[in-house]
Amino acid sequence: MIRKLDIETAYDVIxxxxxxxxxxxxxxxxxxxxxxTLFKLENxxxxxAFKERGALNKLVSLSPAERARGVIxxxxxxxxxxxxxxxxxxxxRAKIVMPVGTPLIKVVSTQEYGAEVILHGESFDDAYLHxxxxxxxxxxxxxxxxxDPLVIAGQGTIGLELVADPLGQEAEIVVCPIGGGGLIGxxxxxxxxxxPAVKVIGVEAAACASMQAALKQGGPxxxxxxxxxxxxxxxxxxxxxxxxxxxxxxxxxxxxxxDEIANAVLLLLEIEKIVVEGAGxxxxxxxxxxxxxxxxxxxxxxxxxxxxxxxxxxxxxxxGLTVAGRTVEFKVRLRDVPGALTAVLGILAKLQTNILxxxxxxxxxxxxxxYVDVSITLETKNHAHIREIRQALQEGGYLVDGWK
Numbered sequence: 001m002i003r004k005l006d007i008e009t010a011y012d013v014i015x016x017x018x019x020x021x022x023x024x025x026x027x028x029x030x031x032x033x034x035x036x037t038l039f040k041l042e043n044x045x046x047x048x049a050f051k052e053r054g055a056l057n058k059l060v061s062l063s064p065a066e067r068a069r070g071v072i073x074x075x076x077x078x079x080x081x082x083x084x085x086x087x088x089x090x091x092x093r094a095k096i097v098m099p100v101g102t103p104l105i106k107v108v109s110t111q112e113y114g115a116e117v118i119l120h121g122e123s124f125d126d127a128y129l130h131x132x133x134x135x136x137x138x139x140x141x142x143x144x145x146x147x148d149p150l151v152i153a154g155q156g157t158i159g160l161e162l163v164a165d166p167l168g169q170e171a172e173i174v175v176c177p178i179g180g181g182g183l184i185g186x187x188x189x190x191x192x193x194x195x196p197a198v199k200v201i202g203v204e205a206a207a208c209a210s211m212q213a214a215l216k217q218g219g220p221x222x223x224x225x226x227x228x229x230x231x232x233x234x235x236x237x238x239x240x241x242x243x244x245x246x247x248x249x250x251x252x253x254x255x256x257x258x259d260e261i262a263n264a265v266l267l268l269l270e271i272e273k274i275v276v277e278g279a280g281x282x283x284x285x286x287x288x289x290x291x292x293x294x295x296x297x298x299x300x301x302x303x304x305x306x307x308x309x310x311x312x313x314x315x316x317x318x319x320g321l322t323v324a325g326r327t328v329e330f331k332v333r334l335r336d337v338p339g340a341l342t343a344v345l346g347i348l349a350k351l352q353t354n355i356l357x358x359x360x361x362x363x364x365x366x367x368x369x370x371y372v373d374v375s376i377t378l379e380t381k382n383h384a385h386i387r388e389i390r391q392a393l394q395e396g397g398y399l400v401d402g403w404k
Contacts, residue, residue, distance in 0.1 A: 043306030077106030147239025156186025181242025266320030
C-alpha cells in the first residue's frame with residue numbers, strides 16, 4: 001500500500017516536468033447538476049491526460065542499467081503517450097503495445113513521441129498479455145499502466161494539487177473515473193490521509209464496471225470483453241493493488257450508460273468549451289444521473305483526459321444531441337400526391353423546428369401503393385418540443401413511427 005508520504009515524494013520528483021492543472025468552477029453546470037460543480041482539468045497536461053504523472057514517476061526511478069534495457073508497456077492510449085513522451089525526454093527506448101481499435105489520434109501521438117507502437121489484440125487486456133510476453137523475451141522493463149506503487153503515487157499528486165488549490169480545498173466530494181484503478185487509488189490515498197471527511201466516489205462505464213464487480217466479489221474478477229465511448233477506462237480487470245486501495249478508501253463506485261457519457265461530453269464541450277474523451281466525462285455523467293447523492297455539495301470532477309479522435313467526437317456529439325432532445329429522426333407516411341410533403345413541412349414550420357435532412361423512401365418503401373414513407377431529421381429544443389411535434393403530426397392524421 002502506498003501512503004501520503006509516497007505521493008509527496010513523487011511530487012517533488014515530477015513537479016518540474018508536469019503541469020499543475022487548474023480547478024475551475026462552472027456556474028451553468030452547477031445549476032444543471034444541483035451542486036457546486038468544479039473540474040480539475042487533467043486534459044491540459046502536455047500529453048492530454050493525467051497518465052504522464054505516474055509514468056514519469058516510474059521512469060525516473062529506473063537505474064542507468066534499467067534505462068539502457070528500454071521499457072515496454074500496454075495501453076489504450078493515454079498511458080502510452082505519457083510513457084513515450086517522458087521516455088524520449090529521458091533518452092529511454094520505449095515500446096508500446098496498443099489494442100487494434102485504439103483511436104488514431106492516440107496511436108499517432110505515441111509514435112510522434114518516438115515510441116515503437118505495436119497494435120495487438122482487441123482489448124487492453126490482450127495488449128497487456130502480449131506486452132508481458134515481449135518483456136520477458138527482450139528483457140525490457142515493464143511500466144504498468146496502473147498496478148504499480150510508483151505509478152499510483154504519481155497519479156496521487158492530483159490529490160496533492162487539489163488540496164493545495166483554493167477551490168479544491170473546498171471539495172466535499174471528489175468524483176473520479178475508474179479504469180484499472182491507479183488514478184482513484186492515488187487520489188483517494190492522499191485525500192483520505194489528509195482529510196478523511198472528503199468523500200471519494202469512482203465512476204465506471206456500465207459496459208465494463210470491473211471495480212464495482214471486484215468490490216462485490218471481494219477481489220479482482222475478469223469481465224467479458226466490452227467496448228465503450230470511454231475507451232480509456234474499458235478495462236476487464238482492475239489491479240490487485242488498486243483493488244485493495246479502493247476497498248480501503250473509496251466510498252462508492254457508480255456506473256453510467258453510453259448515452260449518459262455522450263451527453264456529458266457534449267455538455268462540457270458546449271457549455272464549458274472543454275474537449276474531453278469519454279473517460280474524462282464519466283464523473284459529470286454520474287453527477288447528472290445520481291443528483292440526489294451530490295445535491296447542495298461542493299463536488300470536484302477529475303477530467304482525466306481530452307485525447308479524443310475527431311471522428312469519434314463527431315459521433316459522440318450526434319449521440320449526445322439525440323439524448324438531450326436536440327435532434328430527432330422519425331418516419332412519416334404520406335399520400336403520394338403533390339403537396340403532401342408541403343403540408344407536413346407547414347406543421348413543422350409552425351412549431352419552429354429546423355429540418356436537417358429529408359429522405360424519400362420511394363424505391364425501398366413498404367408503404368402501400370399510393371403512399372410513400374419519408375424520413376425526416378429535425379433540430380429541436382428539447383424533449384418537450386419533440387412531444388409537441390409528435391402530437392401535432394398525430395392530430396394531423398399522419399402515421400408516424402421510428403422515432404429516434
